[in-house]
Amino acid sequence: MARITLRQLLDHAAEEGYGLPAYNINNMEQGLAIMEAAEAVNAPVIIQASRGARSYANDIILAKLIDGLAELYPHIPVCMHQDHGNGPATCATAIQYGFTSVMMDGSLEEDAKTPASYEYNVDVTRRVTEMAHSCGVSVEGELGVLGSLETGMGEAEDGHGFEGKLDHSALLTDPDQAVDFVRETRVDALAIAMGTSHGAYKFSRKPDGAVLAMNVIEEIHRRLPDTHLVMHGSSSVPQDLQDIINQYGGQMPQTWGVPVEEIQRGIKHGVRKINIDTDNRMAITGAIRKVLAEKPGEFDPRAYLKPAKEAMRKLCIERYQQFGCEGQASKIKPLSTAQMAKRYASGELNPQIGASARAA
Numbered sequence: 001m002a003r004i005t006l007r008q009l010l011d012h013a014a015e016e017g018y019g020l021p022a023y024n025i026n027n028m029e030q031g032l033a034i035m036e037a038a039e040a041v042n043a044p045v046i047i048q049a050s051r052g053a054r055s056y057a058n059d060i061i062l063a064k065l066i067d068g069l070a071e072l073y074p075h076i077p078v079c080m081h082q083d084h085g086n087g088p089a090t091c092a093t094a095i096q097y098g099f100t101s102v103m104m105d106g107s108l109e110e111d112a113k114t115p116a117s118y119e120y121n122v123d124v125t126r127r128v129t130e131m132a133h134s135c136g137v138s139v140e141g142e143l144g145v146l147g148s149l150e151t152g153m154g155e156a157e158d159g160h161g162f163e164g165k166l167d168h169s170a171l172l173t174d175p176d177q178a179v180d181f182v183r184e185t186r187v188d189a190l191a192i193a194m195g196t197s198h199g200a201y202k203f204s205r206k207p208d209g210a211v212l213a214m215n216v217i218e219e220i221h222r223r224l225p226d227t228h229l230v231m232h233g234s235s236s237v238p239q240d241l242q243d244i245i246n247q248y249g250g251q252m253p254q255t256w257g258v259p260v261e262e263i264q265r266g267i268k269h270g271v272r273k274i275n276i277d278t279d280n281r282m283a284i285t286g287a288i289r290k291v292l293a294e295k296p297g298e299f300d301p302r303a304y305l306k307p308a309k310e311a312m313r314k315l316c317i318e319r320y321q322q323f324g325c326e327g328q329a330s331k332i333k334p335l336s337t338a339q340m341a342k343r344y345a346s347g348e349l350n351p352q353i354g355a356s357a358r359a360a
């Protein structure tokens with residue numbers, strides 16, 4: 001079975017200059033779609049589960065589903081990642097269930113709503129990295145709060161994120177603070193805030209630099225060239241998927257996501273993990289709506305879940321290709337978490353923060 005840690009995957013992506021989409025999972029069809037896509041283009045896999053996904057699918061079912069997927073595709077390295085962990089307990093139980101990577105999202109307090117102080121974020125994230133690294137498991141931290149630079153609003157949409165309004169300074173990661181944060185917490189990957197938000201309604205027009213601050217990524221990468229950066233809320237919300245949903249009875253107001261070319265620009269500046277859930281949700285929903293609209297007499301779930309899986313597979317393949325993952329899976333020899341634990345203990349994986357951070 002080819003489980004792999006996030007750290008090993010992202011180190012490889014940095015060496016080879018590509019980025020990895022991290023797809024959210026809630027059920028078997030999504031898991032199969034991701035693995036079939038990865039197999040088609042020989043891409044390594046990051047599957048992530050939110051707290052909502054873990055309670056929806058049940059931890060035991062989810063853990064065995066991932067085992068099954070890894071067994072079906074033994075030559076595809078699979079990283080199982082906790083998305084938006086809200087505290088040490090969430091991260092610890094994820095590790096118990098075999099996750100090889102956890103996100104400690106200390107940008108918000110444990111309620112996953114209240115913006116946290118910097119001190120709280122450093123303290124809770126550091127505690128999680130100490131615990132996870134001793135198990136050989138990777139940690140993603142987050143600095144800055146995700147939300148819209150157009151409106152200042154957070155994202156009640158998917159139940160994770162602040163509700164209400166924040167000013168720009170809270171919605172943009174501070175590059176100086178990023179250097180301090182990585183040094184203090186020793187995270188393997190850093191999620192940053194620069195105008196993306198979760199869900200479909202990110203921008204009211206095609207985003208420009210005023211609302212999608214890619215320059216923040218470039219600035220952080222200049223100071224932390226060895227730190228793997230993570231873009232959350234990075235669905236592109238493709239027009240054709242909006243159109244299919246609306247053509248078959250949906251009512252999604254016109255909206256814009258993160259253009260793929262902006263993500264590709266990010267990949268040139270240290271972005272190694274790109275979180276995508278909404279695009280897959282839309283691909284699935286469009287396909288299901290189409291079947292049910294065209295065949296109103298249909299009642300076998302397989303009749304709409306199969307096209308749904310196929311639509312998600314197609315989208316996953318596209319992103320693997322666009323982010324440069326094609327052909328990378330077979331180049332990687334996964335290390336076990338026990339081997340990774342030894343590497344952490346030896347200090348060889350400590351953040352490299354050098355002259356560029358001080359000079360910037």
Ligand SMILES: O=C(CO)COP(=O)(O)O
Pocket residue numbers: 024083084197198199200231232233234235236275276277278279
């Ligand atoms: O960031 C995400 C999960 O952590 C997903 O973002 P999207 O809602 O843009 O797909």
Ligand SMILES: O=C[C@H](O)COP(=O)(O)O
Pocket residue numbers: 024050051052053083084158159160198199277278
């Ligand atoms: O965090 C964002 C992902 O889209 C997961 O969403 P969720 O919390 O509704 O499962």
Ligand SMILES: [Zn+2]
Pocket residue numbers: 084158159160161198
């Ligand atoms: Zn969320």
Ligand SMILES: [Zn+2]
Pocket residue numbers: 084198232233275
């Ligand atoms: Zn996210």
